[in-house]
Amino acid sequence: MLEIKNLKKEYSGRIVVDIEHLIINAGETVGIIGNNGAGKTTLFRMLLDLIRPDGGVILSKGDVIVSNDQWKNYTASYLDEGFLINYLTAEEYFIFIGSLQQLGAREVFDYLKSYEEFFNGEILSKGKYIRDFSTGNQNKIGIVAALMQKPELLILDEPFANLDPTTQIRLKEHLKTFKMRHLTTLISSHDLNHITEVCERIILFEKGRVIKDIQTNVDTLKELEAYFSLQ
Amino acid sequence: MYTAFFKHQWMGFWRSRGKGGVIAVQLVMGFVVLYLVCFSILVGYNMESIIKEVFPGKDVLMVFNGMILYYFAIDFLVRLQLQELPTLAIVPYLHLNITKNKLISFLNLSALFSIFNIIPVLVFFPFAVLKMSTDYGLFSFIMYLLTILSLVIFNNYAALYFKRLSIENLKMALIGFLFLCTIGALEYFKVFSIASLSNTVFLAIILHPLIALFFVFMATSIFAVNTRYLRSHLYLEELKSAAEQKTSTDYPFLDRFGEAGVLLALEIKLILRNKRPRSTALKCLLFLFYGILFYKQEVLDANQFWILLFPAVFMTGNLTMIYGQLMFGWQSAEFDGLLANKINMKAFFKAKFLLFTISSTILTVIVSLYGLMSWKILLVQFAAYFYNIGISSVIVLYFATISYKAVDLSRGSIMNMQGATLSRMLLSFPMLLSPYIIYFPLSLIFNPFIALLGLTIFGLTGLLTQGFWIKLLIKEFNKRKYKIATGFREK
Numbered sequence: 001m002l003e004i005k006n007l008k009k010e011y012s013g014r015i016v017v018d019i020e021h022l023i024i025n026a027g028e029t030v031g032i033i034g035n036n037g038a039g040k041t042t043l044f045r046m047l048l049d050l051i052r053p054d055g056g057v058i059l060s061k062g063d064v065i066v067s068n069d070q071w072k073n074y075t076a077s078y079l080d081e082g083f084l085i086n087y088l089t090a091e092e093y094f095i096f097i098g099s100l101q102q103l104g105a106r107e108v109f110d111y112l113k114s115y116e117e118f119f120n121g122e123i124l125s126k127g128k129y130i131r132d133f134s135t136g137n138q139n140k141i142g143i144v145a146a147l148m149q150k151p152e153l154l155i156l157d158e159p160f161a162n163l164d165p166t167t168q169i170r171l172k173e174h175l176k177t178f179k180m181r182h183l184t185t186l187i188s189s190h191d192l193n194h195i196t197e198v199c200e201r202i203i204l205f206e207k208g209r210v211i212k213d214i215q216t217n218v219d220t221l222k223e224l225e226a227y228f229s230l231q
Numbered sequence: 232m233y234t235a236f237f238k239h240q241w242m243g244f245w246r247s248r249g250k251g252g253v254i255a256v257q258l259v260m261g262f263v264v265l266y267l268v269c270f271s272i273l274v275g276y277n278m279e280s281i282i283k284e285v286f287p288g289k290d291v292l293m294v295f296n297g298m299i300l301y302y303f304a305i306d307f308l309v310r311l312q313l314q315e316l317p318t319l320a321i322v323p324y325l326h327l328n329i330t331k332n333k334l335i336s337f338l339n340l341s342a343l344f345s346i347f348n349i350i351p352v353l354v355f356f357p358f359a360v361l362k363m364s365t366d367y368g369l370f371s372f373i374m375y376l377l378t379i380l381s382l383v384i385f386n387n388y389a390a391l392y393f394k395r396l397s398i399e400n401l402k403m404a405l406i407g408f409l410f411l412c413t414i415g416a417l418e419y420f421k422v423f424s425i426a427s428l429s430n431t432v433f434l435a436i437i438l439h440p441l442i443a444l445f446f447v448f449m450a451t452s453i454f455a456v457n458t459r460y461l462r463s464h465l466y467l468e469e470l471k472s473a474a475e476q477k478t479s480t481d482y483p484f485l486d487r488f489g490e491a492g493v494l495l496a497l498e499i500k501l502i503l504r505n506k507r508p509r510s511t512a513l514k515c516l517l518f519l520f521y522g523i524l525f526y527k528q529e530v531l532d533a534n535q536f537w538i539l540l541f542p543a544v545f546m547t548g549n550l551t552m553i554y555g556q557l558m559f560g561w562q563s564a565e566f567d568g569l570l571a572n573k574i575n576m577k578a579f580f581k582a583k584f585l586l587f588t589i590s591s592t593i594l595t596v597i598v599s600l601y602g603l604m605s606w607k608i609l610l611v612q613f614a615a616y617f618y619n620i621g622i623s624s625v626i627v628l629y630f631a632t633i634s635y636k637a638v639d640l641s642r643g644s645i646m647n648m649q650g651a652t653l654s655r656m657l658l659s660f661p662m663l664l665s666p667y668i669i670y671f672p673l674s675l676i677f678n679p680f681i682a683l684l685g686l687t688i689f690g691l692t693g694l695l696t697q698g699f700w701i702k703l704l705i706k707e708f709n710k711r712k713y714k715i716a717t718g719f720r721e722k
Contacts, residue, residue, distance in 0.1 A: 048571040052713040072573040082720065083568035085497065087504040087640070089479045099493050100573045127477050129504065149573075 001026040001153060001184045002047070006056035009042055009208070016042045017208040019056070024186065026152075029179055031199030031216075032188040033224070035231060038205040040188040041079065044157050047186070048077055060153070076151035078142035078159070086131035090123050090141050093130060097145045108148070115144050118170050136162040143171070154178070154185045160194050172198055192228070196221045232329065236337045264346055271353035278358035293430050295358060300429030302351065303382050308411060310347055310390035325465070335461045339454070342391055348383050355379050367437050374440035375433070381446035388450075388457045395460060490575055494582035501561060505640035508554065508561055515549045519594070522546060522601045522608075531605045536679045537670060539611045540686075544666055546598050547612055548619030550590035552662055555627035558583065563637035563719035570716060576708065580628065580701045587624040591616055614683040614690070615666070621693025623662050625700045632707045635718025 002024040009017040017039040024030055032040050045051040047058060049065050057064050060071040077083070085093055098108035112124065122137050123144075130138060139162050146154060159175075160168050175198045178185050189195045195202060196216055204212035204227065212227070214220060274281065282294045321334050356376065363372050417423040436442050482499065485492035502508040525542040545552070554561075562569060569579075595616040602609040669689050674682035693700070708715075 045567075048567075050567055050570055050713070050716055069573075072571075077571050079567065079571075082565060083571065085565040085568065087501055088497075089477055091479045092481075092500070095479075095481075096493065096497060097572065099490075129477050132477075 001028075001061065003059040003062075004056070005059070007043075007046065007053055007058060008055040009039070009046065009051065010054055015208050017046065017053075019043070019208075019210060022203070022210060022213075024184060026184050027179070027182040028201055029175065029185045029199045030187070031195035031202045032186060032205065033190070033192070033195055033202060034205035034211075035228070037207070039208040040205060041157055042208075043205075044077070044079055044155055044186070044188065047155060048075070048079070071153075074152040075155065076146040076149040076153075077155040078139075078146040079155070079157040081135075081138055081142075083142055084130050084138060084145075087129050089129055090126070090133070093141060094145060094148065097148060101149050103148075111148055112144070115147075118144065118167065118174070120167065134162075136164060136167070139163060140167065147174075152184060154183060156185070156187050158188055158190065160189055160191050168194070192221060192224050196224070232333055233337060233340065236324075237341070240341070267346060267350065268353065271350045272357070275354045275357035276361075278354075279362060292362070293434075295362075296430040296433035297426035298429070299355065299379065299382070299433060300425050302354075303386055304411070304414070304425060306347065306351065307386050307390060310386060311394060314345060314347060314387075314390050314394070316391060316394055331462060331465055334465065335458055338461060339388075339458060342387060345387070348387055351379065351383050363437075371437050371440045374443035375436055378433070378436055378443045378446045381443070381450040384450040385446070385453050388453045392453065392457045392460060395457075395464075488581075488585060490578035491581035491585055494574070494579055495585050498561075498582060498586055501640070502554075507638065507640050511554055512550065515553055515590075515594070518549045519546055519598055522598060526601055526604055526608060528604075531607050534607070534679045536607070536611050536683060537667065537674065539608065540615060540666055540670060541663060543598075543608075543612045543615035544619060544623075544663060547591050547595045547616045548587075548623050548662070550594065551587040551619055551623050551627055552659055554590075555583075555587065555624070555631065556659070557636075557638050558627065558631035558634075559715065560634065560636055560638035560719070561640065564640070566716055566719045570712065576705045577701055580704050580708075583628055583631075584620075584624055584697060584701070587627070588620045591619045610680070610683050614686040617687045617690030617694070618666050619690070621690035621697075622665065625693060625704070626662055626665070628704050629707065632704060632711055632715070635715050637719045637721070 002022075004019050004022040006021070007017060007019040008015070016037075032043070034040055042051060046053050047060075047065070049071075052066075057066075059065070060075070063070050065071050085096065088096065094108050094112060095105050098105070098111075103111075112119075116124075119140060123133075123140060126133075130141060133141065139159065143156060143159055146156065159171060163171065172194060175185065175187070179200065187195065187199065200216050202212070202214050202216055202220060202224070203210055204214075204224070212223075214223070278295065279291055282289075282291045286294050321338060324334060356379070359372065359376055359379070363375060367375075414423075414425060418425060432442075480500070482492075482496045485496050488495065502512050521542045525539060527538075530538050559566065595612060598612055599609060601612070666686055669686050670682045673685040
């Protein structure tokens with residue numbers, strides 16, 4: 001699905017991302033972890049062509065993402081509030097995102113019905129602009145808008161942050177079902193419990209480099225905890 | 232404690248982000264303030280001769296007295312629009328061990344540092360000192376000054392109080408404007424005159440100085456009211472404006488434009504639902520009065536269209552120019568999302584062109600009223616219109632691809648230079664001057680009418696080749712999109 005070769009990014013002489021070779025296979029649920037400054041968000045932004053790499057290439061389904069927009073047809077993402085349009089109501093935002101995928105307003109609302117439980121009555125018909133929602137609820141809007149695009153590749157940056165416990169559990173259950181639907185998912189998180197529970201493969205970054213790349217097993221959580229407590 | 236507050240304010244000002252780029256703008260603002268101050272001193276000092284010049288044969292003191300209340304009435308309305316509420320500055324201190332009284336006094340104190348409080352003192356005091364200190368006795372003179380000072384204080388806190396009561400000040404501005412018109416009309420039809428009221432009041436103060444205490448009382452009362460209001464509303468949520476129920480809307484008439492229509496609807500919502508773009512758009516309507524200054528009968532008779540061309544281009548394209556100046560900075564907050572989503576760049580630019588075309592069309596229809604003066608004005612304005620939608624829009628969007636400054640939509644637009652850079656301010660020049668590159672040669676070789684025709688054809692050519700320009704703009708945009716996105720992330 002994704003192939004990264006010799007990818008490099010520096011900010012004023014400090015290496016932020018430096019990946020020699022990394023392949024993400026179709027249908028994998030991959031967790032990206034690492035302390036602050038490990039380069040997770042920078043990597044995600046480069047995957048979405050928001051930041052120009054200093055060197056190397058990213059191939060999505062074999063196409064270089066910088067030179068054509070083909071990848072946008074099957075990729076959905078939510079990194080931060082910068083992905084939301086804060087002067088729209090939640091409904092308007094969903095309809096806007098839907099229209100980019102050729103979904104009519106009715107299809108969008110039908111789809112949103114299946115997320116009523118996830119929204120917990122906090123999102124729809126609240127008569128508020130997105131900028132007036134709490135960060136947690138903004139996250140919910142962004143995540144659901146990404147899922148609504150029926151992507152083959154999904155990229156979420158710290159989706160569990162700011163969510164209430166109930167929503168965290170629901171999101172986890174939801175993410176687990178993706179494996180069956182053969183959806184490729186990239187998630188970053190600081191919560192080791194969540195990430196080991198959801199992801200079948202975990203990539204650990206330190207200062208932009210891949211330190212560990214492991215298939216999740218019963219010992220993974222302990223292994224990661226050992227790594228982070230020594231930092 | 233207060234020194235610490237003011238020190239923080241000072242540091243906040245100098246350390247504000249993106250300050251480096253706007254230091255030139257700060258300088259310009261500084262000069263404007265300095266200019267106003269010097270101008271006020273000059274006016275104040277020469278008040279007597281100015282009055283004699285403008286109202287020959289009238290009693291100087293009477294005219295002066297008549298002016299004072301007028302000044303403060305207008306001053307009040309201007310303050311409602313321009314004076315800033317110094318509330319949010321105290322948010323970081325609310326939870327600390329600082330008494331409410333201290334915070335409130337800080338707010339009240341910092342509210343006094345305003346150009347609005349300096350100008351009237353500079354304008355009115357010199358005359359009073361020169362003219363009255365000797366003629367009417369010391370006590371009268373002191374009470375006279377005290378009255379003016381009280382009015383300054385009264386206006387200062389009354390404006391803040393009313394602004395706090397209704398943060399949505401658009402309606403207030405309209406009411407105030409109507410109020411002013413009514414008073415003007417009353418004055419005109421000699422029903423009621425502020426000038427004579429003002430004159431009576433101030434004459435009375437000169438004769439019976441103790442009346443001035445009434446104004447002192449007024450000023451102290453509004454200060455007290457303001458303070459009490461602040462004390463009972465010193466909560467985070469109440470310092471901000473009240474929330475009203477927001478509804479979803481769509482614009483079905485834009486559907487025919489496909490994806491570009493969707494993006495245009497988005498931008499229209501951006502303009503209507505955010506403070507800064509909304510007031511920018513309203514400002515454009517104000518510029519429609521520009522024609523009154525430039526459209527002169529003798530110019531029309533002599534077919535000197537080049538004098539008319541400048542206001543015509545500006546009036547029919549001012550939204551393109553003023554709103555377009557900060558393009559794409561308006562969308563800086565959601566720019567990452569726009570890039571990462573499946574948005575067709577062609578539609579993205581097409582939407583911008585549509586916005587400019589629609590706004591120019593509306594503005595042109597409105598300014599067609601000037602056509603009542605002469606049909607020649609219509610010719611000039613239509614030439615300007617086609618030039619704007621064909622050529623100006625391309626220039627504006629080209630400049631948009633080389634500007635990297637984010638714009639905060641939640642702040643007002645007046646005196647707000649955030650996001651302004653030199654390149655953006657210079658942008659108006661090619662837009663306003665380039666029509667003359669076409670106009671002058673044609674006008675010299677043939678005649679002014681052919682020159683207007685040439686301009687129209689030039690504009691239409693731009694419009695017909697829009698597809699080409701869009702491709703070019705996309706190419707330029709793609710070259711610099713990372714830089715733009717990075718700039719927008721640094722708010």
